[in-house]
Amino acid sequence: ISHYNAMILAFSRSESPAHGIKFYRKMTQDGLVPDQLTLSFCLKCCVKDLALFEGMQVHVRILVDGFKKDSILMTTLMDLYSVCSGCDDAYKVFDEMSMRDTVACNVMISCLMNNKRTRDVLAVFDTMQSLKRHCRPDDVTCLLLLQACADLGALEFGSRVRDYVEEQRYGESLKLNNALITMYSKCGYVDEAYKIFKRMHAKNLVSWSAMISGFAMNGYGFDAIEMFREMQNMGIAPD
RNA sequence: CUUGUUCGGA
Numbered sequence: 130i131s132h133y134n135a136m137i138l139a140f141s142r143s144e145s146p147a148h149g150i151k152f153y154r155k156m157t158q159d160g161l162v163p164d165q166l167t168l169s170f171c172l173k174c175c176v177k178d179l180a181l182f183e184g185m186q187v188h189v190r191i192l193v194d195g196f197k198k199d200s201i202l203m204t205t206l207m208d209l210y211s212v213c214s215g216c217d218d219a220y221k222v223f224d225e226m227s228m229r230d231t232v233a234c235n236v237m238i239s240c241l242m243n244n245k246r247t248r249d250v251l252a253v254f255d256t257m258q259s260l261k262r263h264c265r266p267d268d269v270t271c272l273l274l275l276q277a278c279a280d281l282g283a284l285e286f287g288s289r290v291r292d293y294v295e296e297q298r299y300g301e302s303l304k305l306n307n308a309l310i311t312m313y314s315k316c317g318y319v320d321e322a323y324k325i326f327k328r329m330h331a332k333n334l335v336s337w338s339a340m341i342s343g344f345a346m347n348g349y350g351f352d353a354i355e356m357f358r359e360m361q362n363m364g365i366a367p368d
Numbered sequence: 369c370u371u372g373u374u375c376g377g378a
Contacts, residue, residue: 166371167371169372205372230372233372235372304375307376307377337377
């Protein structure tokens with residue numbers, strides 16, 4: 130069976146996930162019994178193929194086979210509904226999970242974000258902070274949240290996330306710093322963005338580009354050009 | 369690297 134799993138996993142990462150679903154069907158018709166891994170890989174195929182109906186059949190199988198308390202599997206299911214259906218179905222799974230951890234919350238947040246339900250995102254963040262450690266927001270949570278704030282121009286909330294980031298000493302994370310730069314820029318606070326930029330030890334092409342367009346979008350075209358030169362002097366090639 | 373979430377700027 131591990132060979133079948135390997136096959137389906139490979140299909141789930143390929144550009145033809147539908148073949149993985151076919152393969153799964155075939156193996157069950159041949160009387161083989163899928164395990165958690167099989168179901169998980171098959172779900173990934175369904176997500177990638179946007180195959181809601183097939184995914185729901187796997188859902189049924191999960192329940193029938195008694196894998197309901199496998200939280201990782203349930204999180205994958207959430208992702209299926211998040212991508213192929215909507216918040217309501219994803220939340221239903223979320224709500225019925227026996228153990229909700231940080232990743233499950235992150236899936237929920239990303240789903241809510243895609244559906245522009247910002248206020249609910251906020252609420253989830255709040256409850257995550259007050260719950261036990263297995264639900265505490267992590268770096269991915271912050272990344273998601275900062276991106277949302279940037280899109281919405283939600284400075285106040287973005288600052289709260291920033292405080293949290295610094296409490297947790299995610300301060301050296303390149304991705305988080307870049308997300309902060311973008312968030313402040315889009316909220317119109319280039320100076321704050323620049324402070325972040327300056328104190329960064331490691332900078333990316335992304336960091337530079339974020340800073341440059343931050344200046345540009347706030348009407349500091351000259352500084353943008355200046356930054357661009359400085360970047361090249363640092364030996365970083367523009368793309 | 370045999371089960372889950374983000375993948376950064378434009």
